[in-house]
Each structure stands twice: as C-alpha cells, then as structure tokens.
Amino acid sequence: MIDTRRERLQRVLTPLVTMPQFSAAQAKSVCDSSPAYVTSTIKELVRDGYLERTVADDESFYRWRLPGQFEPERWIEQQIHGDQITETPEQERPRERLLRDGAASLSNADLLAILIRVGVRKQSAVAGGRLIANRFADRLQDLPRCFREDLREISATVTKVSYAQIMAGIELGRRVASAERDHQRSTTKITSSQAAIEFCSQEFARLASDAVQEEFHIVTLDTKHKPIHTHRITVGTLDASLVHPREVFRPAIRDSASALLLVHNHPSGDPTPSREDHQVTEQLTDAGRLLGISVLDHIVVARDRCLSIRETA
Incomplete structure (x- = not known):
C-alpha cells in the first residue's frame, strides 16, 4: 500500500x-x-x-508559496510515514542534521522545529516549524514582532516554553550579528570605492532587499577611515532640495568624524544613479569641504548589486 x-x-x-x-x-x-x-x-x-x-x-x-523550495519527495515521505520525530529516521531529524552538517544546512522550518523542541497532540515540532516558516516565508523580518498568540494561531506547538525559546533564539542571533558588525567596523578601512561597496553591501543588505521606499543614510568614519556609526537621515525620494546639509553633518560632527559615506537605496532594484543622486552628492561634498569633513563616496544599494557614484561620475 x-x-x-x-x-x-x-x-x-x-x-x-x-x-x-x-x-x-x-x-x-x-x-x-x-x-x-x-x-x-x-x-x-x-x-x-x-x-x-x-x-x-x-x-x-x-x-x-515557496517556489523552488518545495521538496516533493520529502513531503511524500511525511504523508506516508507521518512527521512525528519518532517516526523520522534518526539521521534525518533536524537536530541530528544540524550536528552532522551544521546549522547553515537547515531550512527555516528545521531551525524552528529545533527551537519548538516538543510537539503537541496531532502536531509535531517539525510540522509546527514548517507551518510557521511557510507563513513567514516572504517576511521573515516580521517574526520577532509576533506575540505568542499570533504564532499560536498558526501552530498549536507554540506553547509558552517554545515561544520563549523562539524569541530567545532570535534575540541571540541579533546580538551575534550586531557583534559581528561591530568587529567588522573595528577592522575595516574604507580606502577605495570598492571597499565602500563591499562594506555597504553587507551593512545595508536588508535595506537593499526589503525596503519599499528610498532611504538616505550616512556612515561616519574616523581619521583612519574606519566606520564609527551609521545614521538614517531621511526616508522618501532623494532630492537635493530635501536633503539639508545640516541634517547630514549633525551626526557626523557628534561622532567627531573625519569623513563619511553617503548611502541610499533604489527599491526598483536598478542602482543606476539619477540626476538627483548626482546633485545630492555634489551639494554634500561642497558642504563637507567647508566643515572639514570629506565625503568619500556615495553608494547606491539595490537587490542585485551596489554601485559607487564616484566611479560613475
């Protein structure tokens, strides 16, 4: 059968x-x-x-809902044998695969199943992890803002204990990522347009992929051109008449910055600079000269790649 x-x-x-x-x-x-x-x-x-x-x-x-990520054979196995952990071959269980192949090899559903740990009647931790992962497949960034009741509506496996474990895992991941960014800043020097592109492609990865509006940011740099902080200045279409030098250089002065990078995103996915992008770059570069703060470059970030306005000028 x-x-x-x-x-x-x-x-x-x-x-x-x-x-x-x-x-x-x-x-x-x-x-x-x-x-x-x-x-x-x-x-x-x-x-x-x-x-x-x-x-x-x-x-x-x-x-x-997940084009290219659905695995028919695995789903068929779940339908035939069930997805209770005890019914799954040991070598295929999420925790065992993590220990064998590393956490990066697991899907979001598998990682959530490990955090949920224990299923409930008629629903395993694996099934619960899959339901939550599928619901947040295209908006994973919203998961940390969910209350237990929100996740409970998706899966009965979200008990008080499993909700606490999911939120603790997310927060720890955030803190690790923040520590990695801080370490990167302490060792990175922005000495060329390519270095600026590489830094911004990592630092503003979420801005490039998720933002639905244009956002204008700056990266303040010390005398050795190491990043100090990032600051969001405006949200909305970039226009030279709207980006006032006072708003841009106030955080740079507060950081005692020697130089800065200008950064903004193109939600369209095309990083090609517009006429307004060039105007903003020129206006802020001139203002920086008066203040003794160099504008090293203006980086446009987009889904597929980042681009230096200095290199296209």
Whole structure:
C-alpha cells in the first residue's frame, strides 16, 4: 500500500510543481489520478502552507508559496510515514542534521522545529516549524514582532516554553550579528570605492532587499577611515532640495568624524544613479569641504548589486 500511495502522490505532484499557478480544473486535467484524489492532495498542500488559494477574474487559483523550495519527495515521505520525530529516521531529524552538517544546512522550518523542541497532540515540532516558516516565508523580518498568540494561531506547538525559546533564539542571533558588525567596523578601512561597496553591501543588505521606499543614510568614519556609526537621515525620494546639509553633518560632527559615506537605496532594484543622486552628492561634498569633513563616496544599494557614484561620475 505504501508504494501505491507514493506513486499516486508522485503522479499528482510531478506535473503540479512545474506550474507556478493553476486552477482546480487545470490540476485535474494534467494529473494522472482521480479528480477526488487531486482535490484532497491540493487541500493537504494548502493545509501545510505550501499552496495558497487566490482569486483572479472571479476564478480561484492555487499558487506555490515557496517556489523552488518545495521538496516533493520529502513531503511524500511525511504523508506516508507521518512527521512525528519518532517516526523520522534518526539521521534525518533536524537536530541530528544540524550536528552532522551544521546549522547553515537547515531550512527555516528545521531551525524552528529545533527551537519548538516538543510537539503537541496531532502536531509535531517539525510540522509546527514548517507551518510557521511557510507563513513567514516572504517576511521573515516580521517574526520577532509576533506575540505568542499570533504564532499560536498558526501552530498549536507554540506553547509558552517554545515561544520563549523562539524569541530567545532570535534575540541571540541579533546580538551575534550586531557583534559581528561591530568587529567588522573595528577592522575595516574604507580606502577605495570598492571597499565602500563591499562594506555597504553587507551593512545595508536588508535595506537593499526589503525596503519599499528610498532611504538616505550616512556612515561616519574616523581619521583612519574606519566606520564609527551609521545614521538614517531621511526616508522618501532623494532630492537635493530635501536633503539639508545640516541634517547630514549633525551626526557626523557628534561622532567627531573625519569623513563619511553617503548611502541610499533604489527599491526598483536598478542602482543606476539619477540626476538627483548626482546633485545630492555634489551639494554634500561642497558642504563637507567647508566643515572639514570629506565625503568619500556615495553608494547606491539595490537587490542585485551596489554601485559607487564616484566611479560613475
């Protein structure tokens, strides 16, 4: 019976994973299985958070929530054997895989399962981790702001203990990342446009990937051109008439900075500087000369790459 069920699930999943979006009728037409079995399989995929139902032009469609990340064979194994930890081969359990292959090899769902630790009746820690990971797949940055009740609505495995463990893990990760950034700043010297690009691509990675508006920041530098601090100056479309030198250089003077980097993002993903970007650079460079604070470069960060305005001038 196990082989028969495996084959039936494979006949449904094989064509569906190649389709980013499909209706129930389209799924039934391409799957070599009974319409009722296709429907029940789709419902299971929705329940597990891999598919989501949408409506377009008064017609219902299903689309994959995690394109390219869904693993059909693993999901089939879970359907056949269940995903209780005790039912999973020891070498495939999240904790054992972490010890064997390292934490970086685990998915977000696996990491959450380790933090949850213990499942509840009818739902394992693995299932709970998967449900939470799928819900926050495209907005992981929102997870730290959730209350226990928010996560409890997603999975019953989020008890007081498991919620505390998840939040403690997130906070520890933040502190480690902050310590790494501080160490990087203490050892980094911005001596070229390429060094500025490399620093900003790491320091402002989240700004490049997640921000929906333009943000203007500065990086203050000491006499050896080592980073001191970063400061956000404005949010909104960059315009020379809106970025006042007083607002830019006030934190630089407070930091006793010798020089600074200008940084802003392009949410469009294209880092090509605009005419306004060049105007802002020139205006602030001139103001810096009067104050004795050098503007070394202006870096535009975007999803795919960072770009130096000095190099494009």
